[in-house]
Amino acid sequence: MSAFFFVVLAVLIITGALVTVIASNAVHAALGLVATLVALAMTYVTLDAHFLGAVQVIVYAGAIMVLFLFVIMLLDATRPVTAHNPVGFVNELAALGGAALAGALGLIALGWRDPRPLAEGAAALRNGTPGAVGETLLTRFVLPFEAVSVLLLVAVVGSIVLVKRPVSQPSAVPEAQPIESGERAGA
Amino acid sequence: MTPELRPPDIALAPMLPILIVLAGALVATVAFRTQRRVVAVIAIVALLLSGFSMLTLWGANATAFGGSLRADNPALGFGLVVIVGAVVTLLASMDQLPRVRMNFPEFDAMLLYAVTGMLLIAFAGDLIVLLIGLEIMSLAGYVMATLYGSRRSEESGMKYFLLGSVGSAILIYGIALTFGATGSLSLAGIREAVSAQNFANTPLLIAGALMMLAGFGFKVALVPFHQWTPDVYHGAPTVVTLFLSTVVKVAAFAGLLRVFGGAFPVERAWEGVAEVLVALTLIVGNTAALVQRNFKRLLAYSAVAHTGFLGLALLAEPARGGAALVFYLLAYTLMTAGALAVLALIQPDEGGVENADLRGLYYRQPGLALALAACLASLAGLPPFAGFFGKYLVFQAAFQAGHVGITVLAAMTSVVALVYYLRPAALMFMPAEGSAAAVRPAVRVGTFTGVALGVCVVGIVLLGVLPGLVYNVFDAPAQWVLASLAAK
Numbered sequence: 185m186s187a188f189f190f191v192v193l194a195v196l197i198i199t200g201a202l203v204t205v206i207a208s209n210a211v212h213a214a215l216g217l218v219a220t221l222v223a224l225a226m227t228y229v230t231l232d233a234h235f236l237g238a239v240q241v242i243v244y245a246g247a248i249m250v251l252f253l254f255v256i257m258l259l260d261a262t263r264p265v266t267a268h269n270p271v272g273f274v275n276e277l278a279a280l281g282g283a284a285l286a287g288a289l290g291l292i293a294l295g296w297r298d299p300r301p302l303a304e305g306a307a308a309l310r311n312g313t314p315g316a317v318g319e320t321l322l323t324r325f326v327l328p329f330e331a332v333s334v335l336l337l338v339a340v341v342g343s344i345v346l347v348k349r350p351v352s353q354p355s356a357v358p359e360a361q362p363i364e365s366g367e368r369a370g371a
Numbered sequence: 372m373t374p375e376l377r378p379p380d381i382a383l384a385p386m387l388p389i390l391i392v393l394a395g396a397l398v399a400t401v402a403f404r405t406q407r408r409v410v411a412v413i414a415i416v417a418l419l420l421s422g423f424s425m426l427t428l429w430g431a432n433a434t435a436f437g438g439s440l441r442a443d444n445p446a447l448g449f450g451l452v453v454i455v456g457a458v459v460t461l462l463a464s465m466d467q468l469p470r471v472r473m474n475f476p477e478f479d480a481m482l483l484y485a486v487t488g489m490l491l492i493a494f495a496g497d498l499i500v501l502l503i504g505l506e507i508m509s510l511a512g513y514v515m516a517t518l519y520g521s522r523r524s525e526e527s528g529m530k531y532f533l534l535g536s537v538g539s540a541i542l543i544y545g546i547a548l549t550f551g552a553t554g555s556l557s558l559a560g561i562r563e564a565v566s567a568q569n570f571a572n573t574p575l576l577i578a579g580a581l582m583m584l585a586g587f588g589f590k591v592a593l594v595p596f597h598q599w600t601p602d603v604y605h606g607a608p609t610v611v612t613l614f615l616s617t618v619v620k621v622a623a624f625a626g627l628l629r630v631f632g633g634a635f636p637v638e639r640a641w642e643g644v645a646e647v648l649v650a651l652t653l654i655v656g657n658t659a660a661l662v663q664r665n666f667k668r669l670l671a672y673s674a675v676a677h678t679g680f681l682g683l684a685l686l687a688e689p690a691r692g693g694a695a696l697v698f699y700l701l702a703y704t705l706m707t708a709g710a711l712a713v714l715a716l717i718q719p720d721e722g723g724v725e726n727a728d729l730r731g732l733y734y735r736q737p738g739l740a741l742a743l744a745a746c747l748a749s750l751a752g753l754p755p756f757a758g759f760f761g762k763y764l765v766f767q768a769a770f771q772a773g774h775v776g777i778t779v780l781a782a783m784t785s786v787v788a789l790v791y792y793l794r795p796a797a798l799m800f801m802p803a804e805g806s807a808a809a810v811r812p813a814v815r816v817g818t819f820t821g822v823a824l825g826v827c828v829v830g831i832v833l834l835g836v837l838p839g840l841v842y843n844v845f846d847a848p849a850q851w852v853l854a855s856l857a858a859k
Contacts, residue, residue, distance in 0.1 A: 278742065292574045292578060325435060327439045327440055328497075334484070334487060334503075335507050337399040338507050338511055339510055341484070345477045345514055352475055354471055355408075
């Protein structure tokens with residue numbers, strides 16, 4: 185039964201991903217991504233990782249997709265892209281490479297052996313309660329957990345720096361006369 | 372539900388170098404109304420303190436967080452090279468940033484954040500920490516490349532961001548596949564799983580390793596993942612180019628060595644692919660540099676070419692290649708930083724100078740011309756400079772590991788390199804009557820830039836004359852073998 189669910193969900197995930205890549209309309213691509221993310225959340229649920237499934241829906245299918253759609257709306261990017269593609273040959277190459285990679289991974293999957301017994305992982309999940317996730321995050325993965333906060337801080341500071349261009353301070357140094365560059369935009 | 376809560380293994384002492392830099396970054400972030408010079412001095416002090424704390428950790432082999440963080444000697448070595456490069460960048464930026472109207476403390480903040488990420492990479496004991504460190508470094512790098520408000524700088528930042536993100540995505544895919552094959556994220560755990568008798572998932576592991584190689588390849592500019600390099604290095608402000616082409620490369624190579632030298636010791640199927648990539652890098656980097664007319668772009672291609680030479684150390688046994696890699700990275704950082712610091716001073720705008728405009732530089736600015744000549748000679752690999760010993764050590768390491776063909780190829784391409792480095796160097800000493808460059812006013816060299824150039828030139832001469840000073844410290848093969856620590 186679970187194999188049946190897996191196949192259905194896998195087909196959904198792959199279809200959504202293909203729509204995301206192939207669709208020429210940004211809104212269609214975003215909706216394809218929603219299908220992928222929701223199907224992935226359902227896959228988590230079938231694996232007894234209920235909390236992860238819920239987080240996946242709330243964060244990815246919810247918050248991040250809303251952001252995507254907002255940006256598409258604000259940039260008025262809903263019209264299909266019709267402009268000439270200067271590197272058109274890349275499509276075929278990418279399709280070929282993707283197919284080769286998918287085939288290779290399929291072959292690899294046939295001979296794959298679970299490095300850790302599945303029962304061990306299932307027991308560690310404790311029926312997919314948040315407790316198991318929280319405990320792992322704050323014990324085994326406490327360093328990455330804290331490091332991610334630095335990453336987010338860099339992202340916030342960096343985007344503010346880029347949006348609100350800082351003004352150069354006047355300098356009392358004698359050799360600090362500005363050099364002329366003809367290519368400075370705006371400023 | 373929980374019978375007992377196991378407290379996490381937290382030890383802050385091995386983390387101290389990272390925390391000091393992070394604290395400096397936070398200060399620089401908050402102090403955006405302060406004079407930039409003050410913030411830059413604070414940043415330099417933070418970096419020096421961090422370097423000092425690394426020295427106190429030397430030989431202790433300290434680990435924390437259940438092996439997620441390892442302050443062993445290789446990590447400290449890479450960390451110290453990062454610190455040297457970052458300090459030189461800050462020194463060179465002191466006089467340069469006001470000239471290009473980038474005199475704001477946000478530069479120092481982003482630089483220190485980037486260094487935080489780099490130290491995380493160098494100290495990483497598991498792939499997640501490595502990845503997060505790489506992302507912190509890259510994000511800060513994208514912002515720094517875009518800081519100068521010109522079209523070219525924006526293009527440079529955008530290209531760096533798009534291609535860097537693709538690289539990160541491929542790297543994450545590789546990490547996921549490696550986890551699927553070994554069931555472990557920690558480098559020691561992967562090593563144990565791979566070395567086990569009944570390891571069955573070799574094909575998946577190879578797929579993961581190759582994807583990680585491609586992901587890192589983007590960061591270190593291995594051909595064919597190098598296409599962003601010339602545009603980004605040429606378009607970014609020169610001080611940022613200095614930072615990106617030296618320190619970022621040191622950190623990415625630290626990560627590469629950690630993963631490929633530390634975690635995959637037995638399974639070396641990636642080696643053949645890496646050999647081809649390194650060979651391509653050597654050929655493409657050196658021949659493309661040969662036809663460059665712009666000096667800044669030439670240095671960008673020279674950075675690609677040096678990735679090839681550094682890659683040789685990766686192909687060698689980690690016990691030998693590691694020491695050679697650290698030495699070469701230190702030499703490379705000093706000589707590239709020196710060349711770019713001089714370029715930042717003499718260029719008329721952020722687009723760099725044409726090679727032909729270097730003509731007669733010696734008669735206008737003898738000090739700068741001599742410093743640049745020393746750096747170029749070292750980059751070309753001439754004795755008695757550090758570049759010579761760096762090349763010698765990596766050639767030797769690769770040769771002894773049985774990579775004869777590629778060592779010969781590297782030696783041949785370094786002859787090509789001689790041509791494109793020495794052509795601008797020779798031009799500087801030719802009289803420049805009548806050319807437009809002759810009337811360009813000489814620039815004053817500020818105190819801080821002078822110190823930066825002094826550090827670079829004295830460093831490359833000292834390392835070239837007495838290479839044992841650094842090399843012998845790292846030349847104990849045992850310390851390059853990742854200590855197998857129970858980290859599950």
